[in-house]
Amino acid sequence: MPSTPTASKGRIGVLLVNLGTPDSPQTSDVRRYLNEFLTDGRVIDMPAAVRYPLFQGLIVPLRAPKSAKIYQQLWTERGSPLLYHGLDLQKLVQEQLGKDYLVAFGMRYQNPSIESALQQLRDAAVERIIVLPLFPQYAAASTGSVQEKVMELVSKWWVVPSISFISTFVDDPGFIGSFATLGKAEMAKHEYDHVVFSYHGIPERHVLKGSHKGYCKLGNCCNNYNKNNRYCYRAQCFETSRQLAQALGLAPERYTTSFQSRLQSRLRDPWLQPYTDEVLKEMPAKGIKNVLAFSPAFVADCLETTIEVGEEFKEMFEEAGGSHWQLVPSLNSNPEWVQAVTNMIRRN
């Protein structure tokens, strides 16, 4: 008797992706990283004929030695925090999800590449792939760039698997809850007058380009989070702050949303405002001397959290007359965050 074929279900592939980091804090590696990052047309949205000569030829060579010094400050025995926290998260989420899933980790720029992570999933013949870019708020320059890269790579496979993307998770209760837990732990140690939610900035132009049917005008439109502005970066940042404030029991006058990390260029195009460095310098004169700072655009500690918010902003605040500036550490591989990621994947 011929045997009846049995259907065996394959594993579900999960691809966690973060932005990227240099292979080492040496200038040559930082230059290679910045060249890849800043010639991405979703990050620097200029025509390629201008972008490449301007960034590879001028801006990156000037910036790389300065950035390398900052990366040397950030580097640890385990390397770049963004990388090792990502690998820890991958391992722990894999343990939580069990053998029905295969979890891979990749970086949009440099290593481990998205290509190598996708190859692991392909080699394991996964049934479908769930991609989770590790950016809570969708931006064309971060989440959008990861999505474009994944689609570009997978589109070349002869057999293209089913793929789904988790594009934003600002209103995920696990994401909000895990950040709130870390914030409450800091609030229990010290009394704070005010909370600053500082997000990675992007050019205003990027927000307007993504505006659904011209809905976003960079005004009060972003104060409500709804179907028209679901992917508006500014509206998602405001929503994150609102949800975190609610979880922390903060009244609206007890917190500020602001934007950091603007790329200073001679082009002087406006980035999202208010700028965190300007906001914090005005606080001590208004009687705000003790500030708790969150960086909720990042789920892992990196240059932008540890150095910019944790060290540079602290110094600026104290120079302006502030007494105490404290950064809430990122989610990294905290158990509550690991559970939140696991739940997001299972729900998908």
Ligand SMILES: C=CC1=C(C)c2cc3[nH]c(cc4nc(cc5[nH]c(cc1n2)c(C)c5CCC(=O)O)C(CCC(=O)O)=C4C)c(C)c3C=C
């Ligand atoms: C939160 C998501 C991010 C968005 C959106 C984003 C947009 C964006 N970034 C730059 C320029 C730079 N960003 C740099 C570092 C950096 N950016 C993010 C995330 C987002 N960027 C992270 C997680 C990091 C840290 C990486 C690390 O290794 O720790 C840098 C490099 C730092 C430096 O050299 O000073 C640049 C440059 C632009 C132009 C942009 C949107 C248009």
Ligand SMILES: [Fe+2]
């Ligand atoms: Fe950035």
Ligand SMILES: [Fe+2]
């Ligand atoms: Fe808006």
